[in-house]
Amino acid sequence: MSALWSTDAQALDTALAHLHAELDRVANAPSPAALVRLEVSFCVTHLPAWLNAQTLLPRLYWRSREAGSIAYAAVGAAHEVASLDELRAALAQSGSTASDYFGGIAFDAAGTAWPGFGACRFVLPRVVVAVSADKTTLALNLRFDGTPHALEIARARDTLAQLVAARPLPHWTPTAFERFDTPDRATWCRWVEEATAPNALAQLPKVVLSRQTRLACIAPPSPWALLARWQARAPHCFHLGAQFTHEDTLIACSPERLYRREQRSLTSEALAGTWPRWVRGHERRNTQALLDDAKNDGENRWVQADITKRLSPLTTQLDVAPAEVVTLPSLYHLRRRVNATLTTAIDDAALLETLPPTPAVGGxxxxxxxxxxxTHESHARGWYSGAFGRISRDTSELAVTLRSALVNTKGICLHAGAGIVAGSRPEAEWAELDHKIADVMALLGIA
Structure with a gap:
C-alpha cells in the first residue's frame, strides 16, 4: 500500500480511538440527549474509494453542484424512515442537534419499486464523512428513541469496528456489453405518434416518456469507481449514490435541482428543453437559437408554470428569473430559476408531497x-426521475435523479426521458435519449 493510503489508515485509527473515548463519556452521562452527534477531524484521500472499501450498508454519497460544496459519504443507519410523515416526525424530534438525513423518493409512489429502494427511504447515517474546502470530519450519530442506552452505544461501537480505510479503486477495462432497449425503437415511435395526435394533445399537451437501456455483461465496473470517473466529467452536476443492498447501486450525475431550502428561503428550477451540443459537421450549436426556439421554450414554460402554481399556496413571495442555457458536455438545456419564501408552516415533507414529479419528468x-x-411504460422507473438529496431542519437540497445508472452484478441499467409535445418527431426524440446517456456510455467504452 502506498504512503498516501497508509496515511488514511493512520487517520482512521486516530479517529476511532477518539470516538471510542467519546462513547465512554456518553455511556457515563446520566441522561444523554435524544440525538447525539460525535465528530472528529479526519483525513481521507478519496471519498468514493472510501465508500467502495466499506462493507456496511447502506452506503450513500451526496455532493451539490455548486463549486466548493461539501461532499458527504455515509455508511450504516442510526435511523431510517420509509414515508414522508415519518421523516417529518424524525426531524421534529431532532431538536437543535444537527441531523442530516440522506435518501430519496421514487418517480411514482404507485409504480413498481426497485428492490431495496421502495417508494421513499431516508437514512440518518451511523457514520458520515464530510469533506469541505478547509476541513474533513468523521461523525458518529446515536439516536436514543426508546432504545436502551447501552444497546445503542454497543451498536455504534460495532459500526466503528467494521470501518476500514480507503483503498485504491479497482481498475476496470472496457468490455463488451449486450444492449437491450425497453421500449424498442418501433414501439417508441408508436408512443410518440400516439401522444402527438391532435386529440391526445388536446388532453395531454406534454408527457415525458422514458426508455430503459440495459447493458448486460459478465463483470460490470464498481459503481463507486464509475461514479468517480463520471463526476470528473460532470463537475457542474449533482453527484449522488445510494446502495441499500449488495445487489443494486444507484449512481447519478444530475443537472437538475428539485429544490434547495435554507430556513424559509427556497430555490427551485424549470429545466426542460434540450439540444445536443454537436450536430452534423461537428459545428457547435448556437445557444441563442435554443433560447429562441419556440418548441423548447414552450416546453420549459409549462414546467415553470406548474412549479410556480404548486409553490404559490406554500409561499409569501415568488419570482422567476429569465431563461438561461445550461451547458453540459453533450447537451444544452433551457433553465428558468424559481425563487420563493416559504410560509412558516411548510417543511420538506410538504415540499416533497407537492413538487415532484414536475412536468420536466412527468408531464x-x-x-x-x-x-x-x-399504461405504456413496462419498465420500472423506480428512483429514476424521482428525487435524492440531503434533508435537515435548517437546510435541505435535493436533485432530480436524472443521468443515472443502476449497477448490479449482471450489468448496468441506464434511463433517459424526452418531453413529448406538439412538434415532437419520433426519431428526433429517440436520438435525444441517446444523447442523454452518451456521457456514461463513453465512460464505459461504448461508442
Whole structure:
C-alpha cells in the first residue's frame, strides 16, 4: 500500500480511538440527549474509494453542484424512515442537534419499486464523512428513541469496528456489453405518434416518456469507481449514490435541482428543453437559437408554470428569473430559476408531497401524464426521475435523479426521458435519449 493510503489508515485509527473515548463519556452521562452527534477531524484521500472499501450498508454519497460544496459519504443507519410523515416526525424530534438525513423518493409512489429502494427511504447515517474546502470530519450519530442506552452505544461501537480505510479503486477495462432497449425503437415511435395526435394533445399537451437501456455483461465496473470517473466529467452536476443492498447501486450525475431550502428561503428550477451540443459537421450549436426556439421554450414554460402554481399556496413571495442555457458536455438545456419564501408552516415533507414529479419528468397535467406513463411504460422507473438529496431542519437540497445508472452484478441499467409535445418527431426524440446517456456510455467504452 502506498504512503498516501497508509496515511488514511493512520487517520482512521486516530479517529476511532477518539470516538471510542467519546462513547465512554456518553455511556457515563446520566441522561444523554435524544440525538447525539460525535465528530472528529479526519483525513481521507478519496471519498468514493472510501465508500467502495466499506462493507456496511447502506452506503450513500451526496455532493451539490455548486463549486466548493461539501461532499458527504455515509455508511450504516442510526435511523431510517420509509414515508414522508415519518421523516417529518424524525426531524421534529431532532431538536437543535444537527441531523442530516440522506435518501430519496421514487418517480411514482404507485409504480413498481426497485428492490431495496421502495417508494421513499431516508437514512440518518451511523457514520458520515464530510469533506469541505478547509476541513474533513468523521461523525458518529446515536439516536436514543426508546432504545436502551447501552444497546445503542454497543451498536455504534460495532459500526466503528467494521470501518476500514480507503483503498485504491479497482481498475476496470472496457468490455463488451449486450444492449437491450425497453421500449424498442418501433414501439417508441408508436408512443410518440400516439401522444402527438391532435386529440391526445388536446388532453395531454406534454408527457415525458422514458426508455430503459440495459447493458448486460459478465463483470460490470464498481459503481463507486464509475461514479468517480463520471463526476470528473460532470463537475457542474449533482453527484449522488445510494446502495441499500449488495445487489443494486444507484449512481447519478444530475443537472437538475428539485429544490434547495435554507430556513424559509427556497430555490427551485424549470429545466426542460434540450439540444445536443454537436450536430452534423461537428459545428457547435448556437445557444441563442435554443433560447429562441419556440418548441423548447414552450416546453420549459409549462414546467415553470406548474412549479410556480404548486409553490404559490406554500409561499409569501415568488419570482422567476429569465431563461438561461445550461451547458453540459453533450447537451444544452433551457433553465428558468424559481425563487420563493416559504410560509412558516411548510417543511420538506410538504415540499416533497407537492413538487415532484414536475412536468420536466412527468408531464402536464400531472394526473393524465402519470396515467399515460403507467399504461405504456413496462419498465420500472423506480428512483429514476424521482428525487435524492440531503434533508435537515435548517437546510435541505435535493436533485432530480436524472443521468443515472443502476449497477448490479449482471450489468448496468441506464434511463433517459424526452418531453413529448406538439412538434415532437419520433426519431428526433429517440436520438435525444441517446444523447442523454452518451456521457456514461463513453465512460464505459461504448461508442
Amino acid at each position: 402536464v397535467p400531472r394526473d393524465r401524464a402519470l396515467a399515460f406513463i403507467r
